[in-house]
Amino acid sequence: MPNTTGSGAKSTDTAAVTQGKGFIEIENVIIRFAGDSGDGIQVTGAMFSDNSAMIGHDISTLPDFPAEIRAPAGTLAGVSSFQLNFSSFDIHSPGDQPDVLVAMNPAALKVHLKELKPGGTLILNHDSFDKADLKKAGYVNDPREDGSLSGYSVFDLPITSVCVAAVEPIGLPKRQAELTKNMFTLGLVCWMYDRPLDLVNRRIEKIFTGKKALLADANKIALQAGYNFADTLEVFTARYSVNKIKLPPGEYRRITGNEATALGFLVAAELSGRPLLYASYPITPASDILHELSKLRHFGIKTAQAEDEISAIGMAIGAAYGGCLGLTGTSGPGVALKAEAVGLAVMAELPVVIIDVQRGGPSTGLPTKTEQADLLQVIYGRNGECPVIVVAPATPGECFDMAIEAFRLAIKYMTPVFYLSDGYLANGSEPWLIPDLDKIPRFDVTFPNGDNGFIPPYSRDEQTNARPWIIPGTAGLEHQIGGLEKENISGKISYDAQNHDLMTRLRVNKVAGAVKSIPDLQVHGEEKGDLLVLGWGGTYGSIRHAVENATEKGYSVSCAQLRYLNPLPANTEKVLRSFKQVLVPELNLGQLSMILRAKFLIDIKGLNKVEGQPFKTSEIESRIYQLLDQPQSRVAGV
Amino acid sequence: MSAVAEYTRKDFSSDQEVRWCPGCGDYSILAQVQRVMPEICADMNLKKENIVFVSGIGCSSRFPYYMNNYGFHTIHGRAPTIATGLKVTRPELQVWVITGDGDGLSIGGNHLIHCLRRNIDVKILLFNNRIYGLTKGQYSPTSEFGKKTKSSPLGTVERPMNPISVAIASEATFIARAIATEGAQMRDVLMRAARHKGTAFIEVFQNCNVFNDGAFDSFADKKNQLEFTVSLQHGKPVIFGKDGQKAIAIRSGHGSIEPQVVNVADVDPSEILIHDEASPNPALPYLLAQLETPEFPVPLGVFRAISRPVYGDMLDEQVKSAQQNQGKGDLKKHLRAGETWKV
Numbered sequence: 004m005p006n007t008t009g010s011g012a013k014s015t016d017t018a019a020v021t022q023g024k025g026f027i028e029i030e031n032v033i034i035r036f037a038g039d040s041g042d043g044i045q046v047t048g049a050m051f052s053d054n055s056a057m058i059g060h061d062i063s064t065l066p067d068f069p070a071e072i073r074a075p076a077g078t079l080a081g082v083s084s085f086q087l088n089f090s091s092f093d094i095h096s097p098g099d100q101p102d103v104l105v106a107m108n109p110a111a112l113k114v115h116l117k118e119l120k121p122g123g124t125l126i127l128n129h130d131s132f133d134k135a136d137l138k139k140a141g142y143v144n145d146p147r148e149d150g151s152l153s154g155y156s157v158f159d160l161p162i163t164s165v166c167v168a169a170v171e172p173i174g175l176p177k178r179q180a181e182l183t184k185n186m187f188t189l190g191l192v193c194w195m196y197d198r199p200l201d202l203v204n205r206r207i208e209k210i211f212t213g214k215k216a217l218l219a220d221a222n223k224i225a226l227q228a229g230y231n232f233a234d235t236l237e238v239f240t241a242r243y244s245v246n247k248i249k250l251p252p253g254e255y256r257r258i259t260g261n262e263a264t265a266l267g268f269l270v271a272a273e274l275s276g277r278p279l280l281y282a283s284y285p286i287t288p289a290s291d292i293l294h295e296l297s298k299l300r301h302f303g304i305k306t307a308q309a310e311d312e313i314s315a316i317g318m319a320i321g322a323a324y325g326g327c328l329g330l331t332g333t334s335g336p337g338v339a340l341k342a343e344a345v346g347l348a349v350m351a352e353l354p355v356v357i358i359d360v361q362r363g364g365p366s367t368g369l370p371t372k373t374e375q376a377d378l379l380q381v382i383y384g385r386n387g388e389c390p391v392i393v394v395a396p397a398t399p400g401e402c403f404d405m406a407i408e409a410f411r412l413a414i415k416y417m418t419p420v421f422y423l424s425d426g427y428l429a430n431g432s433e434p435w436l437i438p439d440l441d442k443i444p445r446f447d448v449t450f451p452n453g454d455n456g457f458i459p460p461y462s463r464d465e466q467t468n469a470r471p472w473i474i475p476g477t478a479g480l481e482h483q484i485g486g487l488e489k490e491n492i493s494g495k496i497s498y499d500a501q502n503h504d505l506m507t508r509l510r511v512n513k514v515a516g517a518v519k520s521i522p523d524l525q526v527h528g529e530e531k532g533d534l535l536v537l538g539w540g541g542t543y544g545s546i547r548h549a550v551e552n553a554t555e556k557g558y559s560v561s562c563a564q565l566r567y568l569n570p571l572p573a574n575t576e577k578v579l580r581s582f583k584q585v586l587v588p589e590l591n592l593g594q595l596s597m598i599l600r601a602k603f604l605i606d607i608k609g610l611n612k613v614e615g616q617p618f619k620t621s622e623i624e625s626r627i628y629q630l631l632d633q634p635q636s637r638v639a640g641v
Numbered sequence: 642m643s644a645v646a647e648y649t650r651k652d653f654s655s656d657q658e659v660r661w662c663p664g665c666g667d668y669s670i671l672a673q674v675q676r677v678m679p680e681i682c683a684d685m686n687l688k689k690e691n692i693v694f695v696s697g698i699g700c701s702s703r704f705p706y707y708m709n710n711y712g713f714h715t716i717h718g719r720a721p722t723i724a725t726g727l728k729v730t731r732p733e734l735q736v737w738v739i740t741g742d743g744d745g746l747s748i749g750g751n752h753l754i755h756c757l758r759r760n761i762d763v764k765i766l767l768f769n770n771r772i773y774g775l776t777k778g779q780y781s782p783t784s785e786f787g788k789k790t791k792s793s794p795l796g797t798v799e800r801p802m803n804p805i806s807v808a809i810a811s812e813a814t815f816i817a818r819a820i821a822t823e824g825a826q827m828r829d830v831l832m833r834a835a836r837h838k839g840t841a842f843i844e845v846f847q848n849c850n851v852f853n854d855g856a857f858d859s860f861a862d863k864k865n866q867l868e869f870t871v872s873l874q875h876g877k878p879v880i881f882g883k884d885g886q887k888a889i890a891i892r893s894g895h896g897s898i899e900p901q902v903v904n905v906a907d908v909d910p911s912e913i914l915i916h917d918e919a920s921p922n923p924a925l926p927y928l929l930a931q932l933e934t935p936e937f938p939v940p941l942g943v944f945r946a947i948s949r950p951v952y953g954d955m956l957d958e959q960v961k962s963a964q965q966n967q968g969k970g971d972l973k974k975h976l977r978a979g980e981t982w983k984v
């Protein structure tokens with residue numbers, strides 16, 4: 004069975020145990036510490052492999068010492084490592100591929116990177132990545148800059164310096180102070196996986212007794228310092244893991260959701276033939292998109308780090324007004340701040356795309372945890388009747404396609420488009436079939452000119468109802484637009500009540516009409532049956548896995564994933580009505596369910612949680628069984 | 642004037658009905674801008690379709706509707722951000738931002754200071770009438786301390802801010818001030834702003850005759866101007882009054898620097914302050930910005946005009962040099978960054 008749940012989890016069939024209020028899956032995290040043999044890797048490793056009985060069976064380790072004891076420092080031959088399997092449940096082996104690789108120097112990175120799980124977390128000690136270190140490890144280019152680390156979640160941190168500063172009050176000799184850095188990294192990892200520190204602290208106390216009590220204090224401080232460091236860093240923890248499905252032939256690479264998002268928007272600029280401006284204010288978990296696009300000046304990509312969220316969307320609107328691709332990106336709190344400006348773009352009918360990488364809310368909420376609770380905010384969260392198109396990729400790789408789709412629709416319909424990702428997709432990665440660019444349809448933009456006389460700014464295309472994208476610099480078509488209600492066609496300010504009603508409906512109908520340009524909802528499995536599990540966005544993997552498990556057990560259940568949330572695909576209602584029951588799992592308290600119920604008067608069943616974590620397959624499966632385990636809905640003969 | 646004017650004032654007047662209150666100072670500003678535009682176009686070899694007016698919200702922000710250029714009436718306080726996005730992607734356009742004391746200094750204060758600090762090549766006209774007009778008469782961030790308005794019947798308990806001081810503190814590269822109704826002054830600062838490379842910030846004293854009538858009369862009224870204003874001229878002594886009898890001198894000592902009004906006849910010419918708009922040191926323009934009636938004349942004209950790299954130019958330069966150093970971006974290669982494998 005493919006595994007779609009948390010990092011390193013065993014397949015649900017064997018790992019799910021009934022505990023108290025339901026299914027809990029084993030989550031074990033495999034961490035590999037690798038560094039120079041002189042880095043104290045063995046010492047730390049030994050601490051854990053020494054005597055596992057002391058702390059029970061919940062940590063197991065696998066040390067790996069270098070063959071050459073006296074290998075030169077910093078070289079590949081000198082790398083030593085140990086692996087630690089951190090589990091919330093009994094484990095009997097140190098695991099195989101690590102989820103987290105801590106590489107204390109470039110040599111350690113080189114030796115161990117290939118074994119890190121796709122999408123895994125990579126913690127680097129920034130302090131030992133200078134030119135000489137890279138050279139010793141045989142790196143020609145800095146792997147942190149040449150794309151070799153794409154598809155991983157990289158934290159390049161000044162581990163030695165921060166750690167040494169933290170233990171300074173203890174007054175250890177420099178060398179010994181530096182050795183505590185392993186505890187510092189362990190502290191980081193404990194934070195990331197919500198592991199309490201007391202387990203490690205107790206271990207430290209057991210080892211450093213008597214005269215070495217000072218070392219115990221230093222190591223405990225380092226551990227806590229690492230933990231606190233991660234806390235302030237907003238390290239994202241929910242990782243997307245991939246179904247081990249058979250991949251179609253082609254050329255692949257690893258890609259995270261945020262990387263695919265950036266690439267998609269880069270390609271959108273190419274396909275439209277218009278320059279891209281990405282304006283954004285740093286926010287977890289969207290900042291990586293800003294980092295990625297900022298590297299692309301040689302593609303003519305302009306990025307601006309705005310003074311705030313409102314400015315960021317203002318700049319994007321300015322770019323769109325000038326005929327360029329105006330893009331801004333943020334997370335939920337930023338969307339709230341941008342709301343008024345989105346309304347302006349709706350009123351001015353300008354193609355702006357807003358990325359929302361959702362995280363736990365409300366307010367600051369859980370910045371490093373995933374959630375899908377911005378759906379209603381992006382569809383409805385503005386004053387007035389303020390329709391926008393909303394798209395949502397379902398996998399990290401799909402972020403690429405939906406980014407292109409976002410601009411294709413924005414330009415075609417002259418409207419803002421929300422692109423809804425989430426922390427889980429953004430930071431997760433999967434093998435990605437590198438697309439053939441020549442096969443992606445272009446959507447070249449041409450702007451109207453004044454050759455055939457004046458074109459009223461709010462005249463409309465008969466097919467799409469879009470207004471013309473007339474840009475400043477076009478002689479003879481000078482006009483004024485803005486947030487005040489406009490008279491139909493002429494675009495002059497109008498306070499006329501009938502006109503406002505007309506314009507409101509025109510804008511709403513225009514967005515609703517975009518349904519003609521979006522694909523039908525695809526059902527995975529039988530087209531009819533007892534139950535449809537309908538998801539949207541990043542829940543795709545766990546839903547599909549759960550449905551496949553249930554189908555294998557003989558249940559009549561299919562699934563479908565919505566990638567277009569507004570408008571909904573034309574066949575949505577038909578699909579829903581082909582099943583006796585519809586289950587909508589969402590990482591919110593029922594936002595899509597509410598929309599579907601309101602639109603179609605269908606009694607949607609929900610599966611909702613806001614625990615900051617993606618769905619586990621078993622959670623969806625058990626809800627499926629709960630809904631279907633009534634004699635009449637069970638397929639006969641199973 | 643370097644070229645024959647291609648346009649006349651009429652080319653810059655739209656057919657939208659002007660909706661300001663009769664007698665509003667905004668009319669003067671509109672007239673001045675429409676009058677100077679043909680000259681700016683001729684001087685800078687600009688086409689009218691390449692000039693854009695972007696505004697926020699407030700009485701002042703209706704302005705773009707009345708110009709026959711491209712115009713964008715945006716949302717409250719945000720005009721500088723939209724102007725930034727436009728100018729950065731369309732550097733060939735000349736972009737003007739129209740704002741007011743509420744729009745630019747209250748709700749949009751953050752954007753204004755960051756626009757100035759970045760030195761975006763836009764021209765900002767801040768109509769300062771020291772009141773909220775569109776919302777019918779509440780105090781603004783430039784209303785004088787203790788001002789009684791509908792929202793402060795017992796008088797405000799807030800100190801006003803000085804737009805010129807804010808601009809100086811924000812590292813603006815061009816800072817000027819004019820009285821809306823003074824044609825020559827307005828023409829001069831508008832021309833200078835248009836020619837300036839970088840953010841040009843102009844505070845215009847504009848009378849709101851409905852909610853704050855006479856706010857500037859103490860110095861802006863024709864009969865008071867001679868005694869209570871001083872026109873700043875680069876490299877010239879700061880003198881004012883009838884026949885230029887009075888001057889500003891700087892007295893310093895014991896840790897204080899004090900401006901003082903002196904009689905030209907009573908002092909050695911070397912004691913009189915010489916205006917240097919090009920000085921990189923912000924102290925002098927700041928000191929001038931603090932001069933207020935009745936003790937001092939109100940300075941008008943250009944406080945500061947210095948040359949610094951422009952945000953958009955530097956961004957374009959980064960694109961160019963990145964393309965030189967890394968080669969023009971190759972999408973197919975870029976998609977294959979890092980490790981790839983075949984299935």
Ligand code: SF4
Nearest residue numbers: 662665700774849850
């Ligand atoms: S309220 Fe004041 S500022 Fe506004 S239009 Fe009327 S006079 Fe002018």
